[in-house]
């Protein structure tokens with residue numbers, strides 16, 4: 001099993017009350033799977049994506065990636081695992097506003113340090129930017145791009161370190177239907193061609209239709225798991 005969640009809880013202390021965002025999530029995700037996570041606002045989708053993506057830690061329970069219990073890893077090991085294994089796509093794109101398209105996509109390679117010469121980086125980054133259909137926007141700043149274009153830059157950035165797992169938290173929520181369709185096509189192509197595992201949280205029924213498994217969250221728990 002590529003990813004295994006075992007009885008994951010996440011609670012946020014909020015003054016005198018605690019918010020139970022996740023209440024005992026157990027889920028197995030196979031390599032190459034395409035999973036959609038559905039659920040009403042506040043049901044815990046973002047919290048779950050952040051935990052699987054190693055951005056946040058569960059309060060209790062275990063997250064295993066490639067059989068490794070992530071709770072036992074040091075901060076440095078977590079960072080390296082995230083850099084090598086996971087590409088994360090946010091609802092609000094999260095591009096760095098002071099970097100242009102090329103630089104935004106290149107950044108995770110630079111941070112990783114072991115990703116080849118400048119010329120090799122350039123070739124790979126340019127091929128990805130072309131792949132997402134933005135060859136003629138290479139030197140644009142994020143503010144000079146439409147929302148759909150920004151999200152495609154974010155996808156290229158998420159792919160740059162050749163992750164085994166792509167996690168996308170409502171990647172099409174801020175896009176019109178045409179741009180949403182393009183983003184979805186891109187993600188699906190990568191999942192098919194590269195065997196990448198794809199986990200998408202979404203309200204978008206177009207995504208539910210093509211996912212292999214739909215996990216429905218309700219109040220921080222899995223209400224049902226639907227397999228196609």
Ligand SMILES: Nc1ncnc2c1ncn2[C@@H]1O[C@H](COP(=O)(O)OP(=O)(O)OP(=O)(O)O)[C@@H](O)[C@H]1O
Pocket residue numbers: 012014019020021039040041042043044045046047048
């Ligand atoms: N940092 C935080 N501190 C306190 N409570 C939080 C925090 N983040 C999320 N929550 C609470 O946890 C619950 C789950 O939130 P989460 O963002 O995971 O929901 P969601 O399913 O992604 O919702 P949406 O569809 O609106 O994005 C909510 O009740 C939310 O108020």
Ligand SMILES: [Mg+2]
Pocket residue numbers: 045046047169
């Ligand atoms: Mg959310």
